[in-house]
Amino acid sequence: MDLSNRTVLIVGGTSGIGRELARRFAAAGSTVAVGGRSPEALSELAGEGFGTISIDVTDSASVASARDAVLARYPELDTVVTMPGIMLLEDLRDPAHFEAAATTIDTNLVGTIRVIDAFTPHLVRRGAGTFITVTSGIAFLPFPPMPTYAASKAAVHAYSEALRAQLDGTGVSVVELVPPAVATAGQEKVNPHALPLDDFATEVVQLLSEDPTPREILVKAALMHRWAERDGTYDDLVAQRSQALAMLPSREG
Template sequence: MQITGNTVFIPGATSGIGLALALALQAKGNEVIIGGRRTELLERLTAEHLGLHSYQIDTTDPENVATQAKRIVAEHPELNVLIPMAGIMRVEDWTDPAAFLASAEQTISTNVLGPIRLIAAFIEHLQSRPDATIVTVSSGLAFAPLRSTPSYNASKAAIHMLSESIRLQLAATSVRVLELVPPSVATDLLPGQKDSAIAMPLDEFIAEVVGLIESQPDATELQVENVKFLRYGEARGDYDQVVAAINQHDPHGKEDDGPGLAAGQSRS
């Protein structure tokens, strides 16, 4: 993916990583379109950040996705980058079905079916562009689980394997598949995460991601240094230690006696 000259659609860009990435890509000379469910918030953001475009879109609603995708393509025919950012992260207790089933279903619908719906809605158009990119968003937790968020972990593991698979299918087309793998970042994705001492500051994360896009335009994964502790635990042979470390400091789970995170290491 080239860092400039694109027309980018980022559904789920009304806060956190999505909004910060949208503004960073706009600053690099891209036309950026953001999407979200709340019209009033979208209107406020486009008023505050001149040049941003916005569309109301609910990725849990297949009909809404299909309708809005047609509108976006018609009004922005140069669109060549899709970044499905919308996602939720919920603490769940899987010892009681009444405590987790509804949350699990919503998480999978938002985090897995949402990106699938978006890709389905835009894939024909993207293949018509000479140089297009789908940027999927997984997590370090696709590779090492946080005890308190089972469905989120599973959803991000699904996104990782989906990315690997569709990259193979799209290899002969003009569409590249780039997977963004965040560590824990200081956002409101989970209660307390924004103020967590082990969460990577949002501005530092975005700066490193933009730097990776600039320096590695042919990359298949965007991995900041902080996520490699989780990403490669199994390959290094210290997977059990990685799992123990991230769960020792899980504020939403029970403490264990495993080793803590070393300096510079983050969970996601």
């Protein structure tokens, strides 16, 4: 994928990985707009020269309004990165976890579908373009304290595969980005061994720039997660990661 001269929308890009990807696309010569909910973050991004769009992926009317605003301002839009994601701890022994589970699915999975549905007709009409979905290494190697996060990202992986198959022949490609633990504000608290954001973004840009573009963008640190079952390490790794259940408030002490 040539990262220059593209017109890119990054939904969920107001912080962390999304914000850094916005900067990398812009540095490569692309026009970049960022969508999100935080007025403060959007204002900061506007100050950096990015286009900004207010969007709440859990609200269909907000998504439709954002789509109309984006396409009015950027009629040549050819790349949509959809990465809404919230990570919530859940203790499955407590039925009160359900609210967190429902919120996670509505944001991470259904939110992704809402965004894809909003922009598919435009990209298909163009006859060329790219969706970049964002899953997680946790989609392939669950982190037990965050069960619905893992499930939602596994679902986005399966959805991405089906979307790619259905869009075959339209000129619209589907690329799945599979981050491992990356040292953003949230991950630093959970995993002190998380990959530095700058290193991650550099490797992602290198992989995205390959010709042909890989269907899955797997930095080296994500390979352990993606291929755990194939490599026969899955059970041992899940057992290791299950030790983190001690971080749940109800299981402390």
